[in-house]
Amino acid sequence: MLSKAQNKYIRSLTQHKFRREFSAFIAEGDKIAKEWLQSAAAIQHIVALEEWAVQHQALISNHPEAALHIVKESELSALSALQTPNQALLVVRMSTQEMALPVDEWSIALDNIQDPGNMGTIIRIADWFGINHIVCANECVDVYNPKVIQAAMGGHLRVQIHRTDLSEFLSGSKVPVLVAALNGSNLYSMPRQQAATLVIGNESKGVSDSIMQLATHKITIPRRGGAESLNAAVSAGIICSHLLPA
Amino acid sequence: MLSKAQNKYIRSLTQHKFRREFSAFIAEGDKIAKEWLQSAAAIQHIVALEEWAVQHQALISNHPEAALHIVKESELSALSALQTPNQALLVVRMSTQEMALPVDEWSIALDNIQDPGNMGTIIRIADWFGINHIVCANECVDVYNPKVIQAAMGGHLRVQIHRTDLSEFLSGSKVPVLVAALNGSNLYSMPRQQAATLVIGNESKGVSDSIMQLATHKITIPRRGGAESLNAAVSAGIICSHLLPA
Incomplete structure (x- = not known):
């Protein structure tokens, strides 16, 4: 009761x-x-x-x-x-443990992800690929939203989730900053990376201009059909599968 | 009004x-x-x-x-x-046009996908990768559910969506039947395929036994982290990006 x-x-x-x-x-x-x-x-x-x-x-x-x-x-x-x-x-x-931002390892950075299903699915992707850090821009949906918890399937327990000023984090980055974009270079030609930050943008607007300027590489998943774009979480999963160490 | x-x-x-x-x-x-x-x-x-x-x-x-x-x-x-x-x-x-099932080209077959968001996202993935056919088992969620229409982002206009007995369709297949599974061979070692059917299973139960027996290849996305599984749509996207002609 x-x-x-x-x-x-x-x-x-x-x-x-x-x-x-x-x-x-x-x-x-x-x-x-x-x-x-x-x-x-x-x-x-x-x-x-x-x-x-x-x-x-x-x-x-x-x-x-x-x-x-x-x-x-x-x-x-x-x-x-x-x-x-x-x-x-x-x-x-919620854990009150202070966590240090990732410096020289793989992370996924989220620029204004709004859909809780996408947020949770991206946490689950990080968890599958052994990426220990997700860095959320302050504008992102709350990662403790019940639908995020649902879609992440326990990912919160293994992935450290940070919330910070994304420009500041990326400006200080010591690893390649890979941005998923519609006009970048072919994902399939890129070698796997020992460490990098993968930036995923907002569901309808993509990555904001100020963040795009901090990219060291813009990458595109080659399109063969008629769709205008791919879902944000699906894009993150595809890029991880090609660029994380095998 | x-x-x-x-x-x-x-x-x-x-x-x-x-x-x-x-x-x-x-x-x-x-x-x-x-x-x-x-x-x-x-x-x-x-x-x-x-x-x-x-x-x-x-x-x-x-x-x-x-x-x-x-x-x-x-x-x-x-x-x-x-x-x-x-x-x-x-x-x-709804269009009443009769559509022939795919015979010798790429398709995605869905064994009991229940979540409308996943269904729509998979239609969007097919649309992005130029896969013209999705073959749904009779048990799948209705593809005209408003949430499916939403997530597919117009994919219904370009991808032919069939609903049929999946065992029967796969039994008659003339192309490799690739099943996403947790105990299959490494996706990254597999060559790109000219034509194939990719089978994606139910969100919690995976692919049913009767369908699994029709697989010519079981494939697994290598895991590096702690998650038990990947989201069904994310798995579909990852496999397509590795196995469709580049």
């Missing part, structure tokens, strides 16, 4: 303002809840169906700091941002 | 059942509305803000078959499936 106040608190975390105020966010769904419970993250609340809680007793007991609430399906779906039926929802504390 | 009946009709098209009954679907948003108006598709209704309609008079006059409705922002957003403010919404008739 959840108290009225707890219910209100958890619901408030769908809003950026309250996530920031309380330094907490929601991670939900069977797969994602398990990923977070397997980690050392500080969990505040575990809200779950009885069957799920029984089945995952061992994982839950890893987190004595968390309050466990067994609820009915209707209570859970009232809290949920997901459309499909859910089994568990966690409230997780 | 829209009549009550027209309003009800357009709203009904957010549901699969009514799209099928009326053989019509919604295409909305500035960019996508322009793409469809530029095409020879049969448009039933154009619902637009006055400013937008004035600005796109030439495009609109290409479609004398369509009824034009100038509406206020509130009327438009009541019809819209989009979260961000919208300027135009079209009701488009």
